[in-house]
Amino acid sequence: EIVLTQSPATLSVSPGERATLSCRASQSVRSSLAWYQQKPGQAPRLLMYGASTRVTGIPDRFSGSGSGTEFTLTISSLQSEDFAVYYCQQYDKWPPLHTFGQGTKLEIK
Amino acid sequence: EVQLVQSGQEVKKPGESLNISCKTSGYNFANYWIGWVRQTPGKGLEWMGIIYPGDSDTRYNPSFQGQVTISADTSISTAYLLWRSLKASDTAIYYCARTGDTAIPNWFDSWGQGALVIVSS
Numbered sequence: 157e158i159v160l161t162q163s164p165a166t167l168s169v170s171p172g173e174r175a176t177l178s179c180r181a182s183q184s185v186r187s188s189l190a191w192y193q194q195k196p197g198q199a200p201r202l203l204m205y206g207a208s209t210r211v212t213g214i215p216d217r218f219s220g221s222g223s224g225t226e227f228t229l230t231i232s233s234l235q236s237e238d239f240a241v242y243y244c245q246q247y248d249k250w251p252p253l254h255t256f257g258q259g260t261k262l263e264i265k
Numbered sequence: 266e267v268q269l270v271q272s273g274q275e276v277k278k279p280g281e282s283l284n285i286s287c288k289t290s291g292y293n294f295a296n297y298w299i300g301w302v303r304q305t306p307g308k309g310l311e312w313m314g315i316i317y318p319g320d321s322d323t324r325y326n327p328s329f330q331g332q333v334t335i336s337a338d339t340s341i342s343t344a345y346l347l348w349r350s351l352k353a354s355d356t357a358i359y360y361c362a363r364t365g366d367t368a369i370p371n372w373f374d375s376w377g378q379g380a381l382v383i384v385s386s
Contacts, residue, residue: 247371250369253326256302256310
């Protein structure tokens with residue numbers, strides 16, 4: 157099973173500043189990585205897939221990068237609605253055994 | 266508009282059976298993989314398994330194999346998650362979600378609202 161390790165567990169950032177979230181895979185997942193945002197009481201929402209392809213409707217302040225084992229989600233200028241928990245997910249293998257990271261909580265500083 | 270609507274909260278006793286549902290609309294149900302994801306405070310999001318309704322090809326996370334059964338009914342565009350004998354450790358929120366690509370399971374682009382399952386004596 158591929159293990160995804162997200163860091164940091166909690167990130168405190170002020171509105172308007174940049175946030176950088178990391179996701180590391182225990183083995184290469186090529187570019188088969190997605191990012192989700194989850195707010196309290198809601199289902200996760202897909203932000204990014206293919207490591208760097210933004211979903212339609214997601215603001216361009218969100219960007220993803222990386223391949224292989226190291227991935228980054230960057231939020232360039234934090235808005236109040238961006239404070240949430242973010243998860244990465246790999247979907248590289250067949251037969252599928254897709255896994256999620258443990259999440260990064262982005263909180264207001 | 267793609268929609269996944271899950272059945273409601275359940276409170277069950279250990280050893281009881283349970284079937285929760287995920288009714289979909291707005292797309293061709295048979296052509297997209299549908300998966301189930303468990304969320305608990307301690308373990309976060311866990312990918313449980315996935316089904317392709319068009320041919321019922323079903324794949325499980327080994328951690329959940331034998332513990333649950335995933336099925337789908339194309340006549341009513343609904344997926345199911347079945348337990349034959351619940352345990353207290355099954356207490357969690359369960360999400361169904363549709364994959365974003367028709368060909369192979371990958372990212373989940375649409376999610377149900379979640380179903381809270383509480384198992385307690």
